[in-house]
Amino acid sequence: MLQKKICMLGGFGVGKTSLVRRFVQSIFSETYLTTVGVKIDKKSVALPGKTVDLILWDLAGEDDIGSFRVSHVRGATGLVLVVDGTRAATLAAALTLRERVEAEFGTMPFVLLFNKSDLADRWAISDGDINELRQLGWQIYLTSALSGEHVDDAFRQLASMVAR
């Protein structure tokens, strides 16, 4: 059995839980319900020639990134970094979380999601910034947990990266 632990990382209210719900159960709720502690979900992803079970650790997005428990990431083989595209400061938060995790556990595959792409009129991240990160070779997706846009693509991409 191919089973991989994946951690959802990002500031609070960026949509980590909504993305997991959209991916795992194909549903979205407008109601914001903050995650306290950890939520664990599982989803099988069929890849060419194999199936990988993603064990999704939906970690509470801390207001204060300093209080994030890096140790929860132990055993993870991939990260989903989530940014709220309507709040520019959440990009720095996601990148900081990744740095802290990599300092503890070394580099691991990740995808970077700019979420809430449905809120185009409130979008706060410039195309230039996104392109700059793409130049680094990063896998970047503009997702909407509301519409489902690119959510599956992002998770499947990460699944194929960790199943390698």
Added chain:
Amino acid sequence: MHRLPKEVGSWIYNFFYDEHSIAYLKIDAELCVAAKGGNVKHYGLSSLRIGQPVADQLEFMEGLLPSPELPYHMAMVELPSGRVADLHLFADSAYVWLLFLDATVERDNRQRLQQKAYEMTLLQERERQLNEKLQSVNEALRESQEGLQREYQRAETLLLNILPASIAERLKADEQIADNHAEVSVLFADIVGFTERARSVGAVTTLAILNYFFKAADRLSERYGCEKIKTIGDCVMVVAGLPAARSDHAEALARYALELRKAVKRERFTGGRLRLRIGIHSGPIVAGVIGKRRFAYDLWGETVNLAARIQTSAEPDEIRISDATHTLLGPNFACEPLAETELRGTGRVRMWRLPA
């Protein structure tokens, strides 16, 4: 160990066990389940098979063991079964123990508080964003208003340069403008030998000459209450008695002509001083604006034509006026009579010379 009476200890144990549904797993060195106990049903652990790898049966254990940092505590973990548990991992010499303590109530309480705090923070962030947007929209609005104001002023200045102020006002009010004026005087003035001079002195000097001449014509228009209607090449057309009628239009234009001649004489240019031919005639004309996008305020009528012919017939440095103008001027100007002259398209005309 703190010394507590066994009744207290037993009470606390029972209380804790009931409130937190304690269950445990014992995990061996091969990371397989060695034993389980407590309220296993509560966490859906009943079907856990002894001797099988723990991570295959409990997904969240994937990757966690072996762990160098035991004891390890994970607070408020919502399991796939929906139960929320505090998980404690600790080790003895042979086994790792995994303890489940139900934390649903604590999690829910904490979530209520956290939720309020985050919602508040999100609202504040949103408010700040909206304020910033409002400010930038206001700023842009103010800038475009200022730009518009500047454009308007520029257009107004341009219009006033082209048209008399009262005509410009009426034009802005979308009026059609074609007015009969019974009594005005019209002047034409041009530079003697301008074309030849332009050819010999070059473009820069030519422009300087025209600039000087037309600026003088403008300046004097203001001083004598005349209107410079237009320039045609090196020729200016000036009118008095327009757009507001005045009885002394002939006199005003005569004084204008004298000053213009004086002003032009004063200045030296390459190729010698400038000399003008000036002609004036008085009578009725039609004044109006033609064009929609590029306005031209102009005069029409026989009076205009004759004034032009008189100007053409004038000698260098001469201000030649028609009989009609001469009559209007009266005795204030000691004019010299000229011999009746044949003018093209008009026949024989009596004319006068305005003295220096």
